[in-house]
Amino acid sequence: MAKARQAFSDSKPMFFSGFNYRLIGISILLIVGGFTAMLIENKVNGFISLYVSPIVIMAGYIIVIFAIMKHNRVDPNSESVS
Numbered sequence: 001m002a003k004a005r006q007a008f009s010d011s012k013p014m015f016f017s018g019f020n021y022r023l024i025g026i027s028i029l030l031i032v033g034g035f036t037a038m039l040i041e042n043k044v045n046g047f048i049s050l051y052v053s054p055i056v057i058m059a060g061y062i063i064v065i066f067a068i069m070k071h072n073r074v075d076p077n078s079e080s081v082s
Contacts, residue, residue: 016067023067030060 016024034056041048 017072020067023063027060027063030056034060
């Protein structure tokens with residue numbers, strides 16, 4: 001049991017921070033919401049299907065790309081001096 005706890009605490013830090021995961025979650029909600037709005041309107045020439053939903057979906061994809069590309073600039077190997 002002690003080895004399992006030690007192995008867990010000695011593992012490498014996570015690649016993404018909590019901020020990245022929040023952005024990915026928000027973007028997934030935007031993408032699903034955009035497709036859902038398009039499905040609910042169910043018109044080919046409707047305002048939401050032609051204008052609102054594609055903008056919401058593209059915003060979701062852009063936020064996903066931003067969340068994946070952004071990383072913390074702090075070096076995890078450096079020790080803090082205080």
